[in-house]
Amino acid sequence: MSQSPPLKIAVVGLGFVGLPLSLTYWQSGAEVFGAEIDPGLRQELKQGVTHHLEADAGRPITAILRDALDSGRYHVLPSAGEATRSADATIVTVGIPHRDAVLDLSALQGALREVAEAAGPGHLILLRSTVPPGTTRRDLLSVLEQVGKRPGVDVYAAYCPERIAEGRAFHEFRNMPVILGAFDDASLERARQVVSFVTRASIATTESVEAAELSKVIENVQRDVNIAIAQELARACEAAGVDVFEVIRLANTHERVHLLEPGPGVGGFCLPLALSYFLPFAEANHIETPTLLAARRTNAAVPQVLADRAIAHARLLAPGETPRVAVFGLAMKDYSNDARLSPPVEVCELLASAGAEVRAVDPAVPQSFPWKGESPDWAVDGAHVLMLLSRQHALEQWLAEPAHLAAMHHGALVADARNWFASGAGLQEFGLAYWRI
Ligand SMILES: NC(=O)c1ccc[n+]([C@@H]2O[C@H](COP(=O)([O-])OP(=O)(O)OC[C@H]3O[C@@H](n4cnc5c(N)ncnc54)[C@H](O)[C@@H]3O)[C@@H](O)[C@H]2O)c1
Structure with a gap:
């Protein structure tokens, strides 16, 4: 009986998302080609060193990384093109840097172009970065057109918003419901196969890639707004001498209420910048967002x-x-x-x-x-x-x-x-x- 060859997957960008994601694919039996452009980070990873605090069922990510390197099935490479040429599918998890809340998409655009040029027949390109709505169409679909590769015919292309929380990555790659958007059915089907290689959660699909992009952006925006509610409640409770955590505990006994807790502010790359991903979309469509801005x-x-x-x-x-x-x-x-x-x-x-x-x-x-x-x-x-x-x-x-x-x-x-x-x-x-x- 013939066995199908193991999946060969490239993961571009071995950061907070890409490193545990690539290791999850390795754990599921794939051969992994991770591309990381930062030479210092690459060097550390090759030596089995990472500062990330992820763990899978109690086993720290460092131990999993070392097992993966020792297996000979996990490779750390310098370029997205080289990783893509070695694999059947490429997942892009490159981040979008910013200055004063203005996004700089050039690193992501460069990575997508490299991957699009290197992708062979039947290769899946799966964008997993959080992106301003419209990015997949403008920076992936159009680049594929420029290099003469038709999505759904020559190659496959899809968008999959990343929804994990840092610290829970291994668990959530397998158990968090997934959203997939693609411009054609064949790409959607191929993306479903590659995502199913690690996830046992449900997969919601859409042929509106913009809807998939927006769903991720608004998930982050609503957390930002919910935390702002908690902060304003905290100030009011403090002035009135009421314990804000007691108020939240009581309110959350309602089955349809889920207040978040106040804290020192909202941090990381996802939530504070969420509005920077949404505002250009709203503004381009002449919609004001006073609640979100406040x-x-x-x-x-x-x-x-x-x-x-x-x-x-x-x-x-x-x-x-x-x-x-x-x-x-x-x-x-x-x-x-x-x-x-x-x-x-x-x-x-x-x-x-x-x-x-x-x-x-x-x-x-x-x-x-x-x-x-x-x-x-x-x-x-x-x-x-x-x-x-x-x-x-x-x-x-x-x-x-x-x-x-x-x-x-x-x-x-x-x-x-x-x-x-x-x-x-x-x-x-x-x-x-x-x-x-
Ligand atoms: N960190 C999270 O918990 C989280 C959760 C959900 C979604 N996201 C989204 O996932 C994406 C990645 O986030 P992250 O936190 O992992 O970012 P990160 O900065 O930790 O990792 C991205 C990595 O990509 C590398 N890179 C950049 N250009 C490259 C190229 N051309 N080739 C190879 N590597 C390249 C960078 O050096 C970096 O190490 C972002 O869009 C983010 O918004 C992150």
């Missing part, structure tokens, strides 16, 4: 609210002294190593530019900053304020012994943006004040 402004202002609060407490506590602020957690969300567009980083920058002495720690974030150190003891020593901005396991262990905080200035404030201490109980015996967002 929500974005609310979330963008939270780091300043937190920094002002810390400086005000320090000035009241120790007039004439330089405010000393310790910060725990720099990642854009709990238990992540991702500090891209991270509100905690912004809080530190605002504090430093307001003249405070900032001492921040986050054992999971690899980047260095002028105000970042290694030791929680160093950070809290003599501090007027300790800000808890994102959780990490090592910091939780350290804080499980609140006596460590006795090293802070008497009367110092613990400003808790992650509901870490819930009530602040136990801090008073160390002469500490407590404020929860």
Whole structure:
């Protein structure tokens, strides 16, 4: 009986999405050709090193990467073209950089062109990056036309919005329902086969690729808006002396209500930029979006609210002294190593530019900053304020012994943006004040 040959898949861009996605394909038995343009990152990956904090059923991504490299079925290559030529299908997970919320699609366009030129007969090109609506048609379909390859005839082309959350990637690649959009039935069918190679979740298909692109963008926008609701609720509850987390807990007992929680702001590359993907589409169609713009402004202002609060407490506590602020957690969300567009980083920058002495720690974030150190003891020593901005396991262990905080200035404030201490109980015996967002 003849067996079908294993899938050969190229994954272009081995970042937060592409690395675990490529490893999920490897785990399912595919031969993987990962393309990564960044030589430093490529070198680390080839040595089995990654700073990402993903795990699959408790097995860390580093161990999975090393197993994959040892198997001889997982290759790290420098170019999208080379990876595409080696494979039957290519998934593109290149990100879109931005400056002042303006997107720069040139890296993605370059990668798509490289892949389109290299794709042989019957090759599937699956774009999985989050894109402004219209990108697949303009930057993939038209490039294929330019290189003389007809989608659905010579090659296949489809769009698949990526919906995973960092930290849950392996689980969600297999279990999160998938959306697929393509311009023709044959491409949709081939994309379904390649996606089904790893996913056991449902696959919703559409021949409106723009609808698939928009569905992803609006998923992110609605999370941004929901978090803005929680932030505004938090301010109102604080003024009224009501516990915002209690309000949210009670409201969420309603089966059709799902309020999110307030925090230090909205970070990472997905949510804060979601509106930058949607606005050009709305504006091109002469539609105003006042609600979405207001929500974005609310979330963008939270780091300043937190920094002002810390400086005000320090000035009241120790007039004439330089405010000393310790910060725990720099990642854009709990238990992540991702500090891209991270509100905690912004809080530190605002504090430093307001003249405070900032001492921040986050054992999971690899980047260095002028105000970042290694030791929680160093950070809290003599501090007027300790800000808890994102959780990490090592910091939780350290804080499980609140006596460590006795090293802070008497009367110092613990400003808790992650509901870490819930009530602040136990801090008073160390002469500490407590404020929860
Ligand atoms: N990070 C997430 O949790 C997440 C979730 C859902 C969707 N997304 C979307 O997925 C896409 C990827 O996000 P990410 O967080 O993995 O980004 P990332 O920046 O971590 O990874 C992208 C990688 O692509 C590489 N790259 C750029 N051009 C290349 C080229 N021509 N050839 C090969 N490699 C190239 C970059 O060096 C980088 O390592 C984005 O569109 C993002 O919006 C991300």
